[in-house]
Amino acid sequence: MDPRLLQVIVEATAKIALILFVNLTLIAYLTLLERRVSAWIQDRRGPNRVGPFGLLQPLADGIKFIFKEAILPPQSHKVLYVLAPVIIFVPAMVTFSVIPFGPAIDLFGMSIPLHIADVDSGVLVILGLSSLGVYGIALAGWASNNKYSLMGGLRSSAQLISYELAMGFAVVGVLMATGSLRLTDVIEHQMRHGWNILWQLPGFIVFFTAAFAETNRLPFDLPEAESELVAGYHTEYSGMRFSMFYMAEYANMITASALAVTLYFGGYHVPGLSLLGLPVNVAALVQVAAFALKTGAFLFVYVWVRWTLPRFRYDQLMNLGWKVLLPLALAHVLWVALIILLGWA
């Protein structure tokens, strides 16, 4: 085989394995974080029995999920019922592949960029893949053949369509400033001209709010509102299939947080790091750590908001999406255009 091709394959495989490992571990420990932080907010103790500080709790949860009976409801559409958790989980994991998590590092005399794929329309790939995740929820709701599940699926498809638009327009502001759809270009532009958050605050607010709706997190978790829909689209699911919905939710949270960091908070950029004159690899590691830290902060905000705010009513959700966020996003596009026209950015 051509050595160059071999090198590409080995490099890509190593990075994919690394990202899968980090993401899956992070998902497991986000469940623990969620439970510990919720306990802290509600003045409880939370899970602290399995291992030191409850650190082995995700492992115990996983074993429990595997040994639970995987129920297949007799009145369901069997194939789609089994397929639905896969359809929601795969796009959630794949989306991370275009997000750059660090600058290039020098390894064995080669310069290795720290992202799996640097596609020309990276932002579009993320939006496209994340919009496919809705089929998992809709199909889970439909295939279960249960009226609560169906209502959950219906709500989720309406909600995701509504908030996708606002999210897209919020991102347009960043793309106009950068003049490119490539995520590495977005980061480089922010390195030279300052982080986008400094002058695109309305866009960020719209983006982050819509991201909550896209990941079905409180206050927008209408598809699984337990007070009215039992558990929404995953009422009929059990065991590992049930846990895949949760893993997909956390994977989506990670991607949304990483995307918010990349678009508005300079990605892996650390201001003033180049002044220190560190060796390339050390500087790269510091920047990867900075990226992880920024993403982690957003993940904490997700958990924080979930245990602080109550759930919206359905009409409030639609009003907020169409009558507040979308006009705000459009106005933000005009504002960014004005700034660029006047040559301030």
Added chain:
Amino acid sequence: MQLLTGLVIVVMLVALMRALMPSRVLVPAVAGTVSALVLLVVFRQDLAGTEFWAGAVGFVAILSALLVVLHPSPMVSVLFLILNLLCVSLFYLMLSAHTLGALQVIVYAGAIMVLFVFVIMLLNLKAEEGLQMGRGLQRWGAVVFGSAFAAMLFWVLRHRQGRPFIEPPRFVEGFGTAKDLGTLLFGEYVFATEAASILLIAAMVGAVLLAKKRLD
């Protein structure tokens, strides 16, 4: 190697069909797939080398298109339509039009088809009892236009004289990027773009007018 891959794909698809299809639509689906396969084999000189993958994706596209029409359950039909649109997106990617491929997924698979799924779930459509054939004018119209289309396709295949179906993509600098696409849409084809946007606005206004019971 290619034969093996093709065989694996065919076996996977047949297994998928067996799982998803009631037995009464299996015969037309298999017949359509086999005829598509025969067509691919007959014109395989276009599918040598890297174009093998174009053939494989095309095969999936044809099969899913057939199943959209043949499957009795509306929900499964819609899912096959989504699969078909994803195949079209793959075609764009193979022609190195990345932006167009991504837009195809966002607009069709991600937005329009979600509305289809939404409507089917809202009306809770169940599988039809057998295939509903149109009658009278509809059936004869289908026969006439279908044969005309088949004749046209056959004529094109006979008279192309060894030319490829599609010109190989020109790998000019920046081909397929968002900038390239935007320059074309708002430069050369600006009139068509604006006309399409006016059409969409008209459709939207019409929909709002129909949906609103009372205008005040």
